[in-house]
Amino acid sequence: MALVIATLNYGGAQVQLCHLAKLLRRYKYEVMVCCVTRGGPLAEDLREAEVEVRVIGKRHKLDVTVLWKLIRIFKSYRPDIVHCQLFTANMWGRLAARISGIRGIIATVLSLEADRGISYVLVDRLLAHVTDRIVCNTWEIKGYLAEGEKMDPGKLTVVHNGVDTDWSGSWLAAHGILPLGSSKSALGLAPHRPVVGMVCRFDPRKGIEIFLDACELLLRQRDDVQFLLVGDADPAQPDQVACKAQVMKRLEQSPLSSSVVLPGLAADVRPLLHCMNVFVLTSHTEGLPNALMEAMAMERPIVATTVGGVPELVRHEIDGLLVPPGDPEAVANAVLRLLQQPDVAWVMARKARERMCEDFSLARMVSDTTKIYHEVLRM
Incomplete structure (x- = not known):
């Protein structure tokens, strides 16, 4: 599995990706995390859990070298699934995965209507055609993508975030x-x-x-x-x-x-x-x-x-x-x-x-996510 995100600074999406990567590793999946822009404090947390982290180093908004660097990584690593999170990673990661011939391409969309400009919408609509599943973390987002952005409801699914329930x-x-x-x-x-x-x-x-x-x-x-x-x-x-x-x-x-x-x-x-x-x-x-x-x-x-x-x-x-x-x-x-x-x-x-x-446990989140992975690989 290759998980793609822009950075590993502290943030909700980044924390969720780290939970997912570490638990996938614990369940004996091979996992690599690719940071499109830069690493961050969570990168060391992943490395301590024996998750490989690669930093691409995007220099500016339209740095096309990111695409070729990701393609080289995907062709070398040969993941069965490329799972991208947030807009920057969703754009570059899905393009690179498609060109590399990856079997399963998954995007996670976390933004609501107010956060999504016209460029985001157009890119997501275009790349939806090469995406096997689009994961939303709320029912509201799924409804908006289906009704507001006319995405294929058959590709949309909801996986709620998970939380460490030992926090007591x-x-x-x-x-x-x-x-x-x-x-x-x-x-x-x-x-x-x-x-x-x-x-x-x-x-x-x-x-x-x-x-x-x-x-x-x-x-x-x-x-x-x-x-x-x-x-x-x-x-x-x-x-x-x-x-x-x-x-x-x-x-x-x-x-x-x-x-x-x-x-x-x-x-x-x-x-x-x-x-x-x-x-x-x-x-x-x-x-x-x-x-x-x-x-x-x-x-x-x-x-x-x-x-x-x-x-x-x-x-x-x-x-x-x-x-x-x-x-x-x-x-x-x-x-x-x-x-x-x-x-x-x-x-x-x-x-x-x-x-x-x-x-909303982490175990439930990982179970729901791996179920999607296996469904995509059986397609």
Whole structure:
């Protein structure tokens, strides 16, 4: 199997690919990962799991040498399946696989309508003719591709993301994670005050401004609440760099400055999720957000916006509370309710973890994916 992606920086698609590659390797599949643009911190994680990683080194948007480099790799490695993820890899990887005569060509599409420009749509429509399966990680995306972009429904299938369901209080204890009060203190948080947190890239689509607006509204109701904003910007992405600059400028000029802790990027978010009394997702657009799934697996009470595949994860009033996107008042009210009704919050949190264990495990994700591989090879 050859898995193709643009980079191995921290991100939802990259984390899912790493989970898939490592578990395929554990199940005795031969796996190679090709990074079209550059490697990243997750590359070493894969190499430690004995997964081969090749970096192509795309220099600019239309660097056609990428195509020939991928063709050479595919003709040398001779994978049965080439499975590409995200637009850059989907374009170059599928072209190279077709020219190389690869038996099975699979693309994964994670973007919603708002993220897909006309060039993306045209390229995907063209390459759909040489693709055996198009994997979507939400039913919403599958529906949009079938209805909005007129792709062949017979080629479309849904495989939801998977989450490591060992992410629980028992895991923390077994691995020597500090008790809750000590964990908060280590981050500069007051041990006995509630924490409302979010984990995300500093990306305009993540709605960080809505989160901060909601934080200000919450402080007017409860001055004991403190906030944890986990994540960072990719320095290679100008929109993320600008987003981070706006966040930092706002915090410097805001009464929130003494209430918001920014620990930066975390390779392992479990100890940080452990500190949160409520996990919040305020995105304007999403696929199937890993951070939300991780928080649910960690049994955190949830407030999330009704975007993308979020309603496929969170059942309102069962696993958490759903609110409209772009509405900080609704976010603040939902968080306040969970803080004021801890018994209700923890019942929802337990249901959220049960849902992740039953329907969104890594084992289920890998099983669904390998089933597609075998179906394609039998065609």
